[in-house]
Each structure stands twice: as structure tokens, then as C-alpha cells.
Amino acid sequence: MLTKRAFLRYPLQCKAYTTAPGPRPVPLLSNATLNTFRQEAFTPSTPALLPRHSLTGLPAIQKWFVSLSDKSQPTTLNREYLYHFGDTIVPLEITDNGQFGRVELAFIYFLECVYTDSLYL
Secondary structure, three states: OOOHHHHHOOOOOOOOOOOOOOOOOOOEOOOOOHHHHHHHHHOOOOOOEOOOOOOOOOHHHHHHEEOOOOOOOOOEEOHHHHHHHOOOEEEEEEEEOOEEEEEEEEHHHHHHHHOOOOOOO
């Protein structure tokens, strides 16, 4: 676990973009086309969810994830493939007891410590 000192190195840089009280549901895009994303999420600068299974045809998905033989189980990261990139430094954003921090660590840290071993596609 990261020490509190790691969080202090990266000051809190949150910005409020709304005056609406409380959390709101994130809208689901009607499809995963670039035009839809631009019109419904990017241009208005609002969060959006891509439709489930919209990215399954991408070559990277075939490499990064594996489906288990038991279809009732979720798709998981292909750790065997991703371990080859373990030394790559990646930014991680971590929230701990209301404290927000951004750190840069080796990708292996994400694979071994942060990832919860289940990801639904």
C-alpha cells in the first residue's frame, strides 16, 4: 500500500464542473461509433458508457483479455501476455479515505496489486 507521503507529492487537482447535487447516472451511448462519441460525450465534455461488447472485435481485446471456458465466469486480463509489459511506467490515480493521488508506477503493480481479477466486457 502506498504511504501517505506518496499522496502528498501530488496535490489535489479536482475541479467542480457542475452545481447539481449528488451523483447522477452516466448515460449509455446509443452505439460505439466515433461520431456518436464526439456528439454525445466528447463535445459536451460529459462522461458516457460505451455499449457492452462494442469493443470485442478490436485486435487488442483478443490479446489483452481471455474468456474462461466456464461462460458464467467473467472475462479476465490475459496476465501471461501483459506481464511482458510489466516494466512499463503507467500513471495510476488512487483514492484512499478521501485523499486523491496520482502516482507513476510499473504496470506490474497494477497487474499484481490493484486489479481485482474480474472485468466484464
